[in-house]
Amino acid sequence: MLIACHECDALQRISDLPEGASARCVDCAALLYRNPAGDLNRPLALMLAAFMFYLLGNSFPLLTLDISGLVRDSTLSGAAFALYQADMLVLAVLLLVTAVLAPGMIMLGSLYVLTALHFGLALPGRRPMLTALSHLRTWEMMDVFVLGVLVAMVKLAADAETLVGAGLYALIVSVGLALSARSYIDFIDLWRTLEKQRL
Amino acid sequence: MSAEEDALRCPRCNSRVHSRAPHSLARTWALLLTAMMLYVPANMLPMMETTYLGETTTDTIISGVILFIDEGDWLVAGIIFGASIIIPILKMVSLLYLLISVHQGSAVRVRQRTQLYRITELVGRWSMVDVFVVGLLTALVHMGQISNIHPGMGVMAFAGVVVLTMLAAISFDSRLIWDYSNDR
Numbered sequence: 495m496l497i498a499c500h501e502c503d504a505l506q507r508i509s510d511l512p513e514g515a516s517a518r519c520v521d522c523a524a525l526l527y528r529n530p531a532g533d534l535n536r537p538l539a540l541m542l543a544a545f546m547f548y549l550l551g552n553s554f555p556l557l558t559l560d561i562s563g564l565v566r567d568s569t570l571s572g573a574a575f576a577l578y579q580a581d582m583l584v585l586a587v588l589l590l591v592t593a594v595l596a597p598g599m600i601m602l603g604s605l606y607v608l609t610a611l612h613f614g615l616a617l618p619g620r621r622p623m624l625t626a627l628s629h630l631r632t633w634e635m636m637d638v639f640v641l642g643v644l645v646a647m648v649k650l651a652a653d654a655e656t657l658v659g660a661g662l663y664a665l666i667v668s669v670g671l672a673l674s675a676r677s678y679i680d681f682i683d684l685w686r687t688l689e690k691q692r693l
Numbered sequence: 694m695s696a697e698e699d700a701l702r703c704p705r706c707n708s709r710v711h712s713r714a715p716h717s718l719a720r721t722w723a724l725l726l727t728a729m730m731l732y733v734p735a736n737m738l739p740m741m742e743t744t745y746l747g748e749t750t751t752d753t754i755i756s757g758v759i760l761f762i763d764e765g766d767w768l769v770a771g772i773i774f775g776a777s778i779i780i781p782i783l784k785m786v787s788l789l790y791l792l793i794s795v796h797q798g799s800a801v802r803v804r805q806r807t808q809l810y811r812i813t814e815l816v817g818r819w820s821m822v823d824v825f826v827v828g829l830l831t832a833l834v835h836m837g838q839i840s841n842i843h844p845g846m847g848v849m850a851f852a853g854v855v856v857l858t859m860l861a862a863i864s865f866d867s868r869l870i871w872d873y874s875n876d877r
Contacts, residue, residue: 584849621705638822641772642825642828643825650833653840
C-alpha cells in the first residue's frame with residue numbers, strides 16, 4: 495500500500511502487517527496504519543456497551559450536593575441548562591456539543607459503520623459517515639468532562655457533602671469502553687474493508 | 694502549487710484533495726492571534742462569582758488555583774494550573790514558533806517540530822476542564838439564600854481561547870514544515 499504521511503507528506507510503501515502491528519512514518523514517526531487484532535466483532539461489542547453506559551450516564555445525576563441540609567443534584571444536560579439560564583448560551587452549547595452530542599454521534603456513527611462492515615450490509619451513507627467520524631473526533635471531550643466533574647467534587651468537598659451519582663460512574667465506564675473500542679479500530683483498515691466489500 | 698485548485702476529489706471517500714491546505718498559514722495566524730488576545734480577558738475577568746450567605750466573592754483562574762493551594766489540594770491546583778495556564782500558553786507559543794519557523798523557511802529540527810505539533814494537537818482539549826468545572830458548579834450550587842455560583846465572563850473568554858487554539862492547530866498544515874527540509 496502506497497501512502498503519503500498526513501503529517502509530513504513522505505511517500506512510502508507499507509507491506510502487509512501482522513495482526514496488532516503498527517506502521518510509522520519513516521521520516522516523522524507519525525502513526526500511519528495499524529492492523530488491529532481480530533475482526534470487527536470486538537470493537538462493535540465494546541462500542542455498543544460504551545453507548546449504553548453513555549445513555550445511563552446522561553440519564554442519572556452526576557453529583558449530589560448537600561449544603562446544610564439543602565440537597566441538589568445535576569445531570570449532564572442539567573449542567574448545560576444551568577449555563578443557559580445563567581445567560582451563558584454559548585457555553586451551554588459548547589458543553590452540550592463536546593460532552594453530549596459529539597460523543598453520542600461518534601458512538602452511533604461508529605456502530606452504524608461497524609455493523610455495516612462486520613455483517614456485510616450495504617447500509618446507505620457509510621462513506622460520508624466514516625468521513626464524518628474523523629472530523630467529529632476533534633470535538634469529543636467526554637473524558638475531559640469527567641475530569642471536570644472530579645475537580646468540581648474536590649472544590650465542593652470543602653464546604654459541602656458530595657455524593658457521586660450513578661451518572662458519573664456510568665460516564666467513566668463509557669469513556670473506558672469507548673477507549674478500548676477505539677484501540678481495535680484503525681480508519682485506514684476500515685476504509686480498506688469497505689472497499690473490499692464493493693456493495 | 695496553486696491554492697485555489699479545482700476541487701480534486703478522493704475516489705474512496707470523496708473528500709477534497711489539496712497538495713497543501715489552502716491558506717493554512719493565514720488561517721492559523723488569524724485564529725492564533727485572536728486566541729492570544731482573548732487570553733488576557735480570560736485571566737483578568739472572573740471565572741466564577743460565589744455568593745455565600747450574602748457575601749459575593751469572585752474568582753479568576755489564578756485566584757482559583759491559589760484557593761486550592763491554600764486548602765492543601767495540591768493535586769487539583771496542579772490540574773487546574775496545568776490545564777488553564779500551562780497548556781494554553783504552551784499551545785500558543787508552540788504554534789507561534791511553528792508559524793515563524795515555516796515563514797523563515799527553516800530547514801532545521803524538522804522532526805522535532807513535527808513532534809511538537811503532534812503534542813500540541815493532542816493536549817489542547819484538556820484545557821476545557823475549567824470550563825466544565827464552572828458549568829457543573831453553576832448547575833449544582835443553586836441553594837437560594839445560602840449559596841449560589843454564577844459564571845463570569847472570564848469563562849466565556851477562556852472557552853474561546855481553547856476553541857480557537859484547537860482550530861488553529863487543525864488549520865496548520867504540518868506538511869509545510871517539511872517543505873523546507875534539506876532532505877526532500
